[in-house]
Amino acid sequence: MIDSLARALDVARAYVASRSERPVWPTISPDALRSALGGPLPDNPVDPTDVVDALARAAEPGIVTTTGPRYFGFVTGGALPATVAAEWLTAVWDQPASLYVLSPAASIVEEIAGAWLLDLLALPKAASVGFVTGCHMANFTALAAARHEMLRRAGWDVEADGLNGSPPLHIVVGDEVHVSVIAALRMLGLGSRHIVRAAADDQGRMRPDALEAALSPPHGPAIVCAQSGNVNTGAFDPLADLAAIARHRGGWLHVDGAFGLWASASARLRHHLRGVELADSWATDAHKWLNVPYDSGLVFVAHPAAHRAAMSVNAAYLIRSANEPREPMDWTPEASRRARGFAVYAALRSLGRLGVADLVDRCCQLARRFADRLKSEPAIRILNDIVLNQVLVRVEPAGADADAATRDALARVQEERICWLGGTRWRGMDAMRISVSNWSTTEADVDRSADSIVRAVRQTVRGGA
Ligand SMILES: Cc1ncc(COP(=O)(O)O)c(C=O)c1O
Numbered sequence: 001m002i003d004s005l006a007r008a009l010d011v012a013r014a015y016v017a018s019r020s021e022r023p024v025w026p027t028i029s030p031d032a033l034r035s036a037l038g039g040p041l042p043d044n045p046v047d048p049t050d051v052v053d054a055l056a057r058a059a060e061p062g063i064v065t066t067t068g069p070r071y072f073g074f075v076t077g078g079a080l081p082a083t084v085a086a087e088w089l090t091a092v093w094d095q096p097a098s099l100y101v102l103s104p105a106a107s108i109v110e111e112i113a114g115a116w117l118l119d120l121l122a123l124p125k126a127a128s129v130g131f132v133t134g135c136h137m138a139n140f141t142a143l144a145a146a147r148h149e150m151l152r153r154a155g156w157d158v159e160a161d162g163l164n165g166s167p168p169l170h171i172v173v174g175d176e177v178h179v180s181v182i183a184a185l186r187m188l189g190l191g192s193r194h195i196v197r198a199a200a201d202d203q204g205r206m207r208p209d210a211l212e213a214a215l216s217p218p219h220g221p222a223i224v225c226a227q228s229g230n231v232n233t234g235a236f237d238p239l240a241d242l243a244a245i246a247r248h249r250g251g252w253l254h255v256d257g258a259f260g261l262w263a264s265a266s267a268r269l270r271h272h273l274r275g276v277e278l279a280d281s282w283a284t285d286a287h288k289w290l291n292v293p294y295d296s297g298l299v300f301v302a303h304p305a306a307h308r309a310a311m312s313v314n315a316a317y318l319i320r321s322a323n324e325p326r327e328p329m330d331w332t333p334e335a336s337r338r339a340r341g342f343a344v345y346a347a348l349r350s351l352g353r354l355g356v357a358d359l360v361d362r363c364c365q366l367a368r369r370f371a372d373r374l375k376s377e378p379a380i381r382i383l384n385d386i387v388l389n390q391v392l393v394r395v396e397p398a399g400a401d402a403d404a405a406t407r408d409a410l411a412r413v414q415e416e417r418i419c420w421l422g423g424t425r426w427r428g429m430d431a432m433r434i435s436v437s438n439w440s441t442t443e444a445d446v447d448r449s450a451d452s453i454v455r456a457v458r459q460t461v462r463g464g465a
Helices: 002-018 030-037 048-062 081-093 104-120 135-153 179-187 208-214 239-248 260-265 304-311 341-375 402-416 443-463
Strands: 128-132 170-174 195-198 222-227 252-256 281-285 297-301 380-382 390-395 422-426 429-435
Touching: 002 048, 030 048, 081 341, 104 128, 104 297, 104 341, 128 135, 128 304, 135 179, 135 222, 135 252, 135 281, 135 297, 135 304, 170 179, 179 252, 195 208, 208 239, 222 239, 239 252, 260 281, 260 341, 297 304, 341 380, 341 390, 341 443, 380 443, 390 402, 390 443, 402 422, 402 429, 402 443
Parallel strands: 170 195, 170 222, 222 252, 252 281
Antiparallel strands: 128 297, 281 297, 380 390, 390 429, 422 429
């Protein structure tokens, strides 16, 4: 065991030392990766250290440097040092965070990190917390609690009786809802066709008047899904207004805050989340802006009894501890799972309240720097208001097809491999999508990346794409 861990440490040392200079996207082909990693299943055991060696050699050319400072794809955090080390220990300890008797430490660390998170994110202190794989599952868990509670209030036990013959639920999402909320509702048997969409404004924020209209006439208990941090623009739904409308209707307000919820940690940004504490449930990711390694999502529910009722199962062999009220598996869809609380705890402990605020503020300041540098290039238009860490970049050469030019420039940026960004569509327009979410990104990284984007755009414009 120790030899293979020592070998892994050597590999990790070299990788960490190289990550700010290696190409952000790999050059190896899928076939080369298949042949490096593949071959028939070995008949005989292989020495663990040799396995680590061979895996590292074969896989590394196919590793995207997502932890490096110039990766701006999706919304991807960069794995803080303390969190990577905590993840290693989590694997060495191999603790399933399901029952207190399986790991008192994993159980208590969730309790402590959960309380810290509620404090940091300005959520009700009595809310329950679940440690899940990502925001997809966090949305699922929160909406399962919403489904339970809204049907319970209508006199229906959904866990016992299912949805056949149940009162209908009136579900409203914003027009710019993240697809994971739709997926969660679908998995909960609520059907994507029955979801009402409320119009959003030009930044993707749900309009309160549209929510009012979407909720009338009422047809059943209401669940409203709002968003803090649009995946394209970073925009925030006006939660205080939406909460007042949902409350007036006796409904449940859920907030998908996969990355935007972390703005609550910043004194400069928390005004975007005014009214967040009035919601009934919240979903977010630690593997995005908290820079915890994948996977790590978090769900919070203001009604612990509903949360627990939607998730908890019992069996004779699942021994509950008489004195410990919080069993980790009561708050998540899975029973056996990795003890994700250790890495979340390590992130919060290593950054502290001020460190999280600084990380969030720094990324936003770097996003503004990106936008300021890029918008001085004549063929570039920034499509969104820079309220958070997201920047949408469009290439609009005079007299040319802007969608094609944007796609062409993006391909050139990706090919240069100085940085990596993805593409998206925003309001019918192609755009390059920049998300600054990594703790280690510096102004120099942004400038170098902006230069690469400008170079690509100039080549596109010269090439007449
Ligand atoms: C607003 C929003 N919700 C949910 C998700 C899904 O998160 P995950 O991929 O961690 O499940 C994302 C991912 O980017 C997101 O931006």
